[in-house]
Amino acid sequence: MKKALILILALLATTGVAHAGWWWDNYPPDNTDVRLTVTNLPIVWLDVDGNYIDQEERITARMKIIHNGDGELNYADTVAHPGQRIDYEGYVALRYRGNSSFSLSDKKPYSFRPLDKPLEDGGTKKKVNILGMGKDNNWALLAPYNDKSMMRDLLAFEVSRPWMEYTPKGKYCELFLDGIYYGVFIMTEVVSNGKYRLNLPDPGSEGDELTGGYLMEIDRNDEENYISKYHPVNNNGTPYNNQYIHIQYKSPDYEDMTSEQIKYITGQIDKMETALWNYHPGQTPTYQEYLDETNFIDYQIAMELGHNVDGYRLSAKFFKRRDSEDPRFKMVVWDMNIAYGNSNYYAGSRTDNWFYTTNNTLNNEGDPQLVPFWWYKLNTNPAYTEGFKNRWAQYRRTNLRSDRVMATIDSLVNVLTSHGAEQRNSQAWPRWGEYVWPNYYVASSFSDEITYLKDWLTRRIKWMDNQLGFDPNAVVRGDVNIDGMVNISDVTALIDYLLTNSVTAIDVDAADCDGDGKVSIADVTILIDYLLTGKW
Numbered sequence: 001m002k003k004a005l006i007l008i009l010a011l012l013a014t015t016g017v018a019h020a021g022w023w024w025d026n027y028p029p030d031n032t033d034v035r036l037t038v039t040n041l042p043i044v045w046l047d048v049d050g051n052y053i054d055q056e057e058r059i060t061a062r063m064k065i066i067h068n069g070d071g072e073l074n075y076a077d078t079v080a081h082p083g084q085r086i087d088y089e090g091y092v093a094l095r096y097r098g099n100s101s102f103s104l105s106d107k108k109p110y111s112f113r114p115l116d117k118p119l120e121d122g123g124t125k126k127k128v129n130i131l132g133m134g135k136d137n138n139w140a141l142l143a144p145y146n147d148k149s150m151m152r153d154l155l156a157f158e159v160s161r162p163w164m165e166y167t168p169k170g171k172y173c174e175l176f177l178d179g180i181y182y183g184v185f186i187m188t189e190v191v192s193n194g195k196y197r198l199n200l201p202d203p204g205s206e207g208d209e210l211t212g213g214y215l216m217e218i219d220r221n222d223e224e225n226y227i228s229k230y231h232p233v234n235n236n237g238t239p240y241n242n243q244y245i246h247i248q249y250k251s252p253d254y255e256d257m258t259s260e261q262i263k264y265i266t267g268q269i270d271k272m273e274t275a276l277w278n279y280h281p282g283q284t285p286t287y288q289e290y291l292d293e294t295n296f297i298d299y300q301i302a303m304e305l306g307h308n309v310d311g312y313r314l315s316a317k318f319f320k321r322r323d324s325e326d327p328r329f330k331m332v333v334w335d336m337n338i339a340y341g342n343s344n345y346y347a348g349s350r351t352d353n354w355f356y357t358t359n360n361t362l363n364n365e366g367d368p369q370l371v372p373f374w375w376y377k378l379n380t381n382p383a384y385t386e387g388f389k390n391r392w393a394q395y396r397r398t399n400l401r402s403d404r405v406m407a408t409i410d411s412l413v414n415v416l417t418s419h420g421a422e423q424r425n426s427q428a429w430p431r432w433g434e435y436v437w438p439n440y441y442v443a444s445s446f447s448d449e450i451t452y453l454k455d456w457l458t459r460r461i462k463w464m465d466n467q468l469g470f471d472p473n474a475v476v477r478g479d480v481n482i483d484g485m486v487n488i489s490d491v492t493a494l495i496d497y498l499l500t501n502s503v504t505a506i507d508v509d510a511a512d513c514d515g516d517g518k519v520s521i522a523d524v525t526i527l528i529d530y531l532l533t534g535k536w
Helices: 002-014 152-160 259-277 293-305 359-364 374-378 382-397 402-417 421-428 446-468 488-500 521-533
Strands: 043-047 059-066 086-096 110-115 139-142 170-177 180-189 214-218 225-227 246-251 316-320 329-332
Touching (some): 139 170, 152 170, 152 293, 152 402, 170 421, 180 421, 214 259, 246 259, 259 329, 259 374, 293 329, 293 374, 293 446, 402 421, 402 446, 488 521
Parallel strands (some): 043 170
Antiparallel strands (some): 043 059, 059 086, 086 110, 110 139, 139 180, 170 180, 225 246, 316 329
């Protein structure tokens, strides 16, 4: 009977008989009676007056955000608690967003653009600073659902942020839609060209202005896209001639681009791909003229650390500035919710292989979205792989130190649990002990999920250490302040140690630069000499 009712409702919706205001249109949670009184997270209210939210066409909604500041509490009863800080209040153009995160999740994500007035009155988008993330007119409310830890995206952002030129910012919040509690969401920047994001200029029609800025994305063949003339390859470099790389136009929008701009940016992509395609080990690579190799290494570290089954091939965003600023393509980390052991397909839960080498598996499974040949070619260059090893070592000595990774997870756990947000979300969406696509591990509780995540990351990091020849216990000579680098700050830390005899936040073994078994002024002299000459 229930299945028949669902079928009838689906038929009514597709034939246009269903109308705005039906409660089932906006995908309410299982439990619509969850109560929120006080929370450490910002509270977001969306009001659509029962109107249906569409995935394509935006509708007018009213939004109000209460945020009394980081570390402060926020109260849902604004009458009993007047004078709270309103972070934003006004109209927004709202729609659903996402592909699998929409179609395969009960809890739906949203895209919104702040408006000066309702769309029906000719409203236009305006830039708003939301939760301190800088003024922009393009925002998302991610809906962590299949990621039961609710932190995989934010974790990926945080471990990548120190290294990437741009990584999106996001903050947890709790959402009400038409007065119903919908759970924990992530208010996040969308990767775009705004001043507080990529800060890309609009491309012009000639000269240097024509050369930037552009934002592109490797993804499905479901929007206007440039089709590469080079095919994905298998693990031996043999092309799959019936498979294609689709590169979508993200900014400017395709319909807003001139023929000159389209010709230019696709021509630059073709030059980069041709240089990559023609590279063979032992040659001097020419592709470095077109892509930022260090940035590509950083992106690969992020994808491989998470063993992201969507990595490289879906939601893979890259951009280009004007030639006068930087003529090379660069990647941006995005869409990591089914990474870090969260996927049961394409062996996503494995910790012991490189995902960039999985085209054989993807093709055998009939998936048309394969990893672009870029990553095969890059990893045939010994200089690139050596750079990858060196960069991994830098990561591991800093923000990817095991204790720091676990501390980041613990910090996110504290944010989600200290005032009951995770518990409320689980009341609204009771999924513990249930399989949700594409979970590999079905956790029985939030703490169980976090234990699995930590264990998976521990095993993944250990495997990558072994593959890349990194010893986490090795002393890095001269890295006195244990930040993964040897520079003038280590001299300062060493001098401070000698003056105060405090060992806080220094590595005494690394400070013994002359290897005589003690730390003295002689080590300062040797360290300074190293910084001046590059030689010990």
